[in-house]
Amino acid sequence: MGVKVMIPTPLRQYAExxxxxxxxxxxxxxxxxxxxxxxxxxxRHLYSDDGRLRSFVNVxxxxxxxxxxxxxxxALQQGDTISIVPSIAGGTE
Amino acid sequence: xxxxxxxxxxxxxxxxxxxxxxxxxxxxxxxxxxxxxxVLGLVPLVNQRDDSPQNRFSITPEDVLLAEKEAxxxxxxxxxxxxxxxxxxxxxxxxxxxxxxxxxxxxIFQVEKGEAREMRSWRLxxxxxxxxxxxxxxxxxxxx
Numbered sequence: 001m002g003v004k005v006m007i008p009t010p011l012r013q014y015a016e017x018x019x020x021x022x023x024x025x026x027x028x029x030x031x032x033x034x035x036x037x038x039x040x041x042x043x044r045h046l047y048s049d050d051g052r053l054r055s056f057v058n059v060x061x062x063x064x065x066x067x068x069x070x071x072x073x074x075a076l077q078q079g080d081t082i083s084i085v086p087s088i089a090g091g092t093e
Numbered sequence: 094x095x096x097x098x099x100x101x102x103x104x105x106x107x108x109x110x111x112x113x114x115x116x117x118x119x120x121x122x123x124x125x126x127x128x129x130x131x132v133l134g135l136v137p138l139v140n141q142r143d144d145s146p147q148n149r150f151s152i153t154p155e156d157v158l159l160a161e162k163e164a165x166x167x168x169x170x171x172x173x174x175x176x177x178x179x180x181x182x183x184x185x186x187x188x189x190x191x192x193x194x195x196x197x198x199x200x201i202f203q204v205e206k207g208e209a210r211e212m213r214s215w216r217l218x219x220x221x222x223x224x225x226x227x228x229x230x231x232x233x234x235x236x237x
Contacts, residue, residue, distance in 0.1 A: 008194075009161075009170065009171065009196065010194040010195050010196035010197050011194075011195070011196075013195070013196060041219070044220070044221055045194070045195060045221070055192075056192050056194075058154040065154075085154040085157060085158060086154065086157050086194055087151065087152060087153055087154045087157060088118070088150075088151070088152035088157060088174050088192075088194070089142075089149070089150065089151045089152070089188075089192040090149070090150055090176055090185070090186070090188060090189035090192055090193070090199070091116060091142075091145075091148045091149035091150055091176075091178075091186060091188050091189065092116075092148045092178045092179070092181040092186050092188075093148075093181070093186045093187065093188065
């Protein structure tokens with residue numbers, strides 16, 4: 001399926017400064033895997049050392065948060081837009 | 094280097110004092126010109142950490158999208174985030190580092206007994222290993 005992945009501003013520097021990447025994928029997992037194999041530096045910012053998506057990385061298919069769909073197994077349709085949206089967190093020790 | 098006008102610093106300080114002893118948080122809108130950035134506006138946000146707001150803050154993806162939209166409407170960029178450290182120094186904690194994004198500027202300021210004090214800015218390294226301090230240039234008025 002031809003899908004579009006929207007890259008958030010802080011990560012564009014690792015993706016040739018592009019706002020979006022078109023790629024072929026059947027699931028969200030495939031799309032993110034294809035994205036990170038194309039742009040290797042993205043991986044450490046999207047995934048923690050144990051291979052899971054970082055807690056502050058939110059992924060939407062069109063306008064739906066994949067946490068409320070089938071997470072990374074969410075199936076994609078031709079023309080879907082996948083958005084990577086940051087959440088922000090921090091605090092004192 | 095990041096340039097911040099006195100009026101916006103005042104607004105951040107007021108926000109920090111108002112929310113003390115909890116952490117306050119908000120978005121920095123402005124212009125990114127490579128090595129230099131200028132903060133031109135703020136979007137004060139609600140700290141969504143109900144369980145431990147005195148030492149944690151959280152901004153939802155919906156609020157991130159809202160801040161991006163506001164920046165776009167003004168022809169600016171969403172260049173970073175500010176938050177307060179109540180009764181704690183203005184340097185990033187390990188928790189800050191673990192949760193940080195690259196590229197964004199993270200302005201942190203100490204609020205000591207309800208009064209805003211030291212303000213510093215930080216950016217995460219590409220390898221996520223540490224923050225680099227970003228010099229703040231304090232300016233009397235913001236250029237338009």
